[in-house]
Amino acid sequence: MQNSILEFLSNTGIPLVSFEQACFYSVAFFTCLFALLTVVSRNVFHSAVCLALTLLSIAGIYLLLDAQFLAVAQIIIYVGAIMILFVFVIMFTSRISDKAIRQANQQVFSSLLSAITFLFILYILIVRSNWLIPAVITQPLPSFTIRQLGSSLLTKYALPFEVISVILLAVMVGAIVIGKAEKE
Amino acid sequence: MISQNHFLILGAIIFCIGLFGALTRRNAIGILMSIELMFNAANINLVAFNKFLGSPDGLGQIFALFEIALAAAACVVGLVLVLAIYRNAKSVFVDKFNLMKW
Numbered sequence: 001m002q003n004s005i006l007e008f009l010s011n012t013g014i015p016l017v018s019f020e021q022a023c024f025y026s027v028a029f030f031t032c033l034f035a036l037l038t039v040v041s042r043n044v045f046h047s048a049v050c051l052a053l054t055l056l057s058i059a060g061i062y063l064l065l066d067a068q069f070l071a072v073a074q075i076i077i078y079v080g081a082i083m084i085l086f087v088f089v090i091m092f093t094s095r096i097s098d099k100a101i102r103q104a105n106q107q108v109f110s111s112l113l114s115a116i117t118f119l120f121i122l123y124i125l126i127v128r129s130n131w132l133i134p135a136v137i138t139q140p141l142p143s144f145t146i147r148q149l150g151s152s153l154l155t156k157y158a159l160p161f162e163v164i165s166v167i168l169l170a171v172m173v174g175a176i177v178i179g180k181a182e183k184e
Numbered sequence: 185m186i187s188q189n190h191f192l193i194l195g196a197i198i199f200c201i202g203l204f205g206a207l208t209r210r211n212a213i214g215i216l217m218s219i220e221l222m223f224n225a226a227n228i229n230l231v232a233f234n235k236f237l238g239s240p241d242g243l244g245q246i247f248a249l250f251e252i253a254l255a256a257a258a259c260v261v262g263l264v265l266v267l268a269i270y271r272n273a274k275s276v277f278v279d280k281f282n283l284m285k286w
Contacts, residue, residue, distance in 0.1 A: 039205035111207035122196040171257040
């Protein structure tokens with residue numbers, strides 16, 4: 001059944017793509033599409049929704065890269081927490097999703113030019129450079145499991161892990177102090 | 185076969201989209217959103233390096249995890265600053281914040 005379908009597809013001349021490639025290209029397409037919509041949308045609330053969809057697509061990219069824990073963390077932290085924060089601030093600051101208000105400044109063309117130039121430079125750099133790929137690449141790299149992630153996070157990288165908690169505490173205090181309304 | 189370059193170029197595209205947004209937006213909240221896009225582009229690169237260049241203890245993924253936490257912290261402080269400025273200047277448009285401009 002499957003062989004006959006594959007044979008039929010190869011006879012039609014449509015280039016065959018593997019399942020992995022199809023997944024990658026569709027997820028990459030949606031990521032870029034929603035990222036563009038985030039940047040160019042006139043309504044700030046629409047761009048917040050598009051940013052949430054972009055972050056979800058990036059979680060799909062992480063799944064393609066065998067980083068399951070990171071995909072889940074991305075969904076919980078970014079889509080669950082940061083986007084709520086964005087939406088709250090958008091609601092607190094009134095009148096900003098008005099159609100009449102211009103959302104872009106006067107530097108659109110120069111910014112577009114510089115962004116495209118930078119993308120071109122990055123492309124050249126990525127394609128031309130010789131990555132230090134290990135010589136034993138012929139055999140598949142050992143897959144990195146969540147168990148290993150947890151154990152190395154609490155043994156070898158325990159110090160940065162604790163520093164992160166100090167930073168989060170400082171951010172919490174700072175946000176409360178800055179955001180507190182001044183008493184008259 | 186999806187190679188490492190595919191993921192790196194995807195990261196570069198998202199980074200440049202975020203750069204464009206950060207340069208053109210007038211709205212401070214929009215600028216913060218573009219910066220989040222750029223953070224995520226860097227994260228994609230880290231995880232791709234972790235997979236394709238191989239790391240015994242998953243340094244790339246751990247670094248990406250730390251970066252997610254730091255991006256959340258940066259985003260919180262930025263949004264609170266936007267709220268504080270909004271309370272004083274009654275605007276979220278960055279070209280209105282010219283109090284210190286000579």
